[in-house]
Amino acid sequence: xxxxxxxxTESVTVIANERVAPGVGLVVLEAPRTAASVQPGQFxxxxxxxxxxxxxxxxxxxxxAGGGRLEILYQVVGRGTRVLADAxxxxxxxxIGPLGNGWRVVEGTAHALVVAGGLGAAxxxxxxxxxxxxxxxxxxxxGAPTGERLLxxxxxxxxxxxxxxxxxxxSFGACxxxxxxxxxxxxxxxxxxxxxxxxxxxxxxxxxxxxxxGVPCQVSLERLMAxxxxxxxxxxxxxxxxxxxxxxxxxxxxxxxxxWEASEDPEAHPAPDPKPPAVAAPDPAxxxxxxx
Amino acid sequence: MSAVDMRVRIGxxxxxxxxxxxxxxxxxxxEYAAFVDLSRLGALVTKGVSLHPWAGNDSPRIAETxxxxxxxxxxxxxxxxxxxxxxxxxxxxxxxxVIVNVVGHSxxxxxxxxxxxxxxxxxxALEVNISCPNVDAGGMVFxxxxxxxxxxxxxxxxxxxKTLIVKLSPNVTDIVEIARAVEAEGADAVSLINTLLxxxxxxxxxxxxxxxxxxxxxxxxxxxxxxxMVWQVAAAVGIPVVGMGGITCAEDAAEFxxxxxxxxxxxxxxxxxxxxxxxxxxGLERFCAERxxxxxxxxxxxxxxx
Ligand SMILES: Cc1cc2nc3c(=O)[nH]c(=O)nc-3n(C[C@H](O)[C@H](O)[C@H](O)COP(=O)(O)OP(=O)(O)OC[C@H]3O[C@@H](n4cnc5c(N)ncnc54)[C@H](O)[C@@H]3O)c2cc1C
Ligand SMILES: Cc1cc2nc3c(=O)[nH]c(=O)nc-3n(C[C@H](O)[C@H](O)[C@H](O)COP(=O)(O)O)c2cc1C
Ligand code: FES
Numbered sequence: 001x002x003x004x005x006x007x008x009t010e011s012v013t014v015i016a017n018e019r020v021a022p023g024v025g026l027v028v029l030e031a032p033r034t035a036a037s038v039q040p041g042q043f044x045x046x047x048x049x050x051x052x053x054x055x056x057x058x059x060x061x062x063x064x065a066g067g068g069r070l071e072i073l074y075q076v077v078g079r080g081t082r083v084l085a086d087a088x089x090x091x092x093x094x095x096i097g098p099l100g101n102g103w104r105v106v107e108g109t110a111h112a113l114v115v116a117g118g119l120g121a122a123x124x125x126x127x128x129x130x131x132x133x134x135x136x137x138x139x140x141x142x143g144a145p146t147g148e149r150l151l152x153x154x155x156x157x158x159x160x161x162x163x164x165x166x167x168x169x170x171s172f173g174a175c176x177x178x179x180x181x182x183x184x185x186x187x188x189x190x191x192x193x194x195x196x197x198x199x200x201x202x203x204x205x206x207x208x209x210x211x212x213x214g215v216p217c218q219v220s221l222e223r224l225m226a227x228x229x230x231x232x233x234x235x236x237x238x239x240x241x242x243x244x245x246x247x248x249x250x251x252x253x254x255x256x257x258x259x260w261e262a263s264e265d266p267e268a269h270p271a272p273d274p275k276p277p278a279v280a281a282p283d284p285a286x287x288x289x290x291x292x
Numbered sequence: 293m294s295a296v297d298m299r300v301r302i303g304x305x306x307x308x309x310x311x312x313x314x315x316x317x318x319x320x321x322x323e324y325a326a327f328v329d330l331s332r333l334g335a336l337v338t339k340g341v342s343l344h345p346w347a348g349n350d351s352p353r354i355a356e357t358x359x360x361x362x363x364x365x366x367x368x369x370x371x372x373x374x375x376x377x378x379x380x381x382x383x384x385x386x387x388x389x390v391i392v393n394v395v396g397h398s399x400x401x402x403x404x405x406x407x408x409x410x411x412x413x414x415x416x417a418l419e420v421n422i423s424c425p426n427v428d429a430g431g432m433v434f435x436x437x438x439x440x441x442x443x444x445x446x447x448x449x450x451x452x453x454k455t456l457i458v459k460l461s462p463n464v465t466d467i468v469e470i471a472r473a474v475e476a477e478g479a480d481a482v483s484l485i486n487t488l489l490x491x492x493x494x495x496x497x498x499x500x501x502x503x504x505x506x507x508x509x510x511x512x513x514x515x516x517x518x519x520x521m522v523w524q525v526a527a528a529v530g531i532p533v534v535g536m537g538g539i540t541c542a543e544d545a546a547e548f549x550x551x552x553x554x555x556x557x558x559x560x561x562x563x564x565x566x567x568x569x570x571x572x573x574x575g576l577e578r579f580c581a582e583r584x585x586x587x588x589x590x591x592x593x594x595x596x597x598x
């Protein structure tokens with residue numbers, strides 16, 4: 001957020017580390033200093049391991065924070081996250097954080113739509129908790145390839161007023177993409193704000209939907225990062241106001257400011273097809289009914 | 293505090309420790325002020341500054357490689373006026389010598405930036421970057437031919453009385469002849485090495501990992517190349533050499549000084565450890581103390597004497 005305290009380095013200890021979905025883990029870190037100051041949507045730059053293969057830290061959103069601990073939801077995609085998945089309780093690491101601007105929550109927000117695709121759930125934990133704390137009615141639209149990959153379901157069910165899900169294979173919720181749900185929910189409910197995180201192609205579709213409806217939209221963007229503190233210009237995002245650094249000017253951007261054509265998603269896996277789902281979205285008030 | 297005299301001299305500039313930051317890896321210092329007491333640095337070397345704003349290259353701009361990384365930032369910077377107004381005015385409040393890295397698309401642009409910075413009392417020295425592999429016009433083009441390197445240095449020398457450091461490219465057949473050419477034009481020191489031209493390809497997508505295709509390799513992977521070049525250049529010129537390339541600890545810094553460097557710069561290591569510079573400066577002092585040395589300058593070129 002705007003008045004985020006200066007980042008620091010903190011030695012942290014793994015408290016727990018469990019697989020929560022295929023290829024996805026949740027690591028809990030004892031990190032009192034960071035846990036006390038991190039804001040929703042901020043991230044930490046984690047030194048998972050040392051050695052020739054790890055010249056750079058790895059950036060991860062803070063999923064939840066409290067009681068001196070940080071929770072990070074991570075997907076195993078490469079060398080660093082493989083090592084992270086093997087980390088045992090008691091192991092030490094260090095992080096730089098909290099980093100980035102975080103989500104902006106405007107006074108007077110009554111109804112927020114949160115759209116999370118896949119690992120896009122990661123920066124949403126703290127956000128939905130903060131929104132709920134402020135009495136904002138939260139609708140969550142969540143998408144994943146399969147039902148078992150819908151992350152953090154318990155937290156979202158407990159915290160959000162409504163939860164709507166879509167899966168590529170229809171194994172849970174609507175069959176199709178989360179963008180089908182968001183199209184409906186933006187059009188029908190006209191929320192005060194839309195918060196989006198997921199694959200960039202999906203973020204772009206939701207941003208277009210929000211813009212068409214005249215609803216302000218914030219997106220969290222990923223870029224390859226070296227320093228994480230604004231010094232190296234590795235992580236730039238093209239915007240209407242020039243190239244901005246995702247690590248300090250982001251990772252959260254006003255969707256209307258982003259030049260999507262120019263921007264480059266670092267995720268190597270091919271972007272999902274942004275066309276609407278093949279099957280109509282279910283009633284978001286009644287989540288959890290498979291439609292395959 | 294310690295018995296070791298850590299001071300070294302580059303041109304008219306006295307550094308309180310030989311350890312400085314490497315251009316482009318430390319922003320303008322402000323970004324690292326939460327982690328590093330800037331007054332403990334030998335000098336702060338800024339990112340490259342051009343006459344007009346440069347947008348830099350497209351993303352992705354970096355790729356991790358074995359013991360190193362590739363970057364193709366492309367010298368994105370807001371131009372010298374914005375740099376003076378924002379970065380330099382902030383640095384003026386800090387107790388650290390400032391060395392500004394200067395870039396240009398043409399000899400005239402280098403000279404114009406140097407002229408502008410000559411008027412700024414805050415600037416202790418200029419580091420003329422004729423070695424960036426990440427821009428098409430200018431940059432490394434000037435650093436890979438003796439006449440072109442000489443021409444840039446002559447023009448900049450005529451534009452400023454400040455200490456002039458020339459940053460050399462390793463992407464040449466013979467770095468010694470370039471070093472000699474810039475020394476002859478009045479350079480007060482040379483710094484080396486800038487990044488080595490490299491490339492990585494993603495075998496999943498069949499595409500280069502960097503949007504620009506090629507980029508500059510930095511980090512521990514390049515250290516032996518850099519040490520060799522410092523060794524060769526230090527033997528061939530009479531001006532001080534600033535050594536860099538993959539320094540991550542005090543022993544690495546000492547290795548460069550033993551090979552002939554008067555001072556050293558730390559780049560990529562800042563990304564892993566934001567306090568790397570002061571950790572290395574403290575470690576270097578300890579390194580000398582443990583060996584009963586009273587002056588860090590005793591390390592300079594000591595590998596050659598036997
Ligand atoms: C602000 C931010 C927040 C993030 N939050 C999360 C999160 O909460 N959970 C999660 O699972 N992932 C998150 N990511 C992505 C995560 O950083 C990468 O998946 C991770 O760095 C991959 O490391 P690796 O060593 O396993 O992969 P490798 O492919 O071996 O990594 C090689 C290099 O590429 C970088 N890299 C690879 N993929 C990405 C990517 N998508 N984004 C940025 N850098 C990448 C790595 O940091 C490393 O430097 C976030 C990225 C950013 C920028
Ligand atoms: C991200 C990045 C940006 C850089 N930008 C510049 C620059 O603007 N000007 C310059 O002269 N060198 C630049 N360099 C080169 C470094 O200053 C240094 O010469 C090189 O990285 C080798 O040192 P290292 O291995 O310690 O990083 C850059 C290097 C990196 C990694
Ligand atoms: S990662 Fe270095 S500026 Fe963003």
